[in-house]
Amino acid sequence: MAKMVDQNxxxxxxxxxxxxxxxxxEFLxxxxIHYFLTHVDHVDxxxxxxxxxQSGFANRSTFYVAFKKYVGVNPSFYLKELKGK
Structure with missing residues (x-):
């Protein structure tokens, strides 16, 4: 990213x-997570x-920690609630 904006x-x-x-x-x-959330409607x-x-995470555990921190709930709960609506 730094190279893209010609910065150290x-x-x-x-x-x-x-x-x-x-x-x-954290920014990355x-x-x-934002990318994941914008594509979550295709999870099935x-x-x-x-x-x-596809969202750029190297493993599931890192994704789960970041998702919980950013969204406030774990991904399984979020997807379950999303499908219920």
Missing amino acids: PLKFSKYIKTYYGISFV NRLK QFTLETYIY
Whole structure:
């Protein structure tokens, strides 16, 4: 990302921290969760793991921790509630 905006990676990370108040890793995780949430209506088409990897997460446990932190509930509960509506 830093290269895309022609910035030093450390300066870019500090900018993210200053502007958003979160670390660069947290910023990336939020973007990944946002991507997942915008595509959640298609979850029945493939396995949850497929969508986790398509969202950019390397493993399920990292996704679950980030999802719970960002959304406030675990993914299973969220999907169950979404299907109930």
